Amino acid sequence: MEVVGQLQKQYVDFITSLFREAYLDDQYVQLQKLQDDSNPEFVVEVVSIFFEDSEKLLNDLASSLLVSISLFWVFILCLRPSLLLMVVLFFLLFLFQLYSQQQVVDFKKVDGYVHQFKGSSSSVGAQRVKNACVTLRNFCEEKNLDGCSRYLNLVKQEFYLVKNKLETLLRMEQQILQAGGTVPLLEQVPLLWKQ
């Protein structure tokens, strides 16, 4: 029983920190409320679908933001041209890229993917991911390729962070159940994270 008590306390501390640091928000609590004896794996199932969906979306996003002419940079370096030639080529390509970046990237498509990602992260309560998506969408609207690339990296980062946290959280729940205890319900968690 002592083991269970300890596990439960660790769980409460951990999940409280997740709320305090905005990794998760109230929507996660809502999901837990939907889980019961008739559907004891509900949260795990939803979170798993979220992970799968998100990996796919991130791949789609990465490939749709890829500016194919950036491959030319690599090509130039491989040619090992003289320094002068390299400078000239870089300069020309830089101009060309500036001109064509609007045409190369389909920002509407990117926006569509981000919208989906924003929706699914919001539905599981992954607040930081959702917020990063909102900012990424703004860059899409402005057709700001640089901003989009930067924020896509941030969105990816936040996703893998919350994925890690959620996997840990769900593992802790399993441990409590296996030790014969019950998982503390969030309503019983001290309301630190709401401040």
Add this chain to the structure above:
Amino acid sequence: MGSDCSSVVAEELHVLAVDDSLVDRKVIERLLKISSCKAVTAVESGRRALQYLGLDGEKSSVGFDGLKVNLIMTDYSMPGMTGYELLKKIKSSSNLREIPVVIMSSEKVLARIDRCLEEGAQEFLVKPVNLSDVKRLRDIILQGYENDEDKGYQKRKLQDLSPTSSLARDLTPLKSASASASAQQSCLKRPRL
């Protein structure tokens, strides 16, 4: 008592949920099941929804498995056919226009909300949808069935009324066919919260 006459209870409600996101379909399905809805069918697009409703072929609001759909909940932003377009198609079908349609969206755009309500949407819910939203919705839909029962009773009573009675006078403005009044009519027909 209205509840005695009601032919539809929560446990008989068959809901059709339309959303391109698998995560959201799973969540809404669970929300509805927990709110005691008998059957939930979740499809991933407007086109599939119309197929299920029999709007592209046979004319029937009976789904393939023979259950009549009592409520349609659809996401607004979907590739292909948006929830708004689906709403329009449903409301322009003589068989299906009576089925309440609820639009869900993560974006609270007033123009969007107005457009959907004007087109006849029962309600516009902001995502993520939670349990209290769904329970409230269920109660509204069930109340609507109860009101229909009562309305049937009232209609029979009205035939006995003379044109000068206060009830008849109150009802006459409802019969005017102007566009704005018809919007008002659909509001009045909606069960009160």
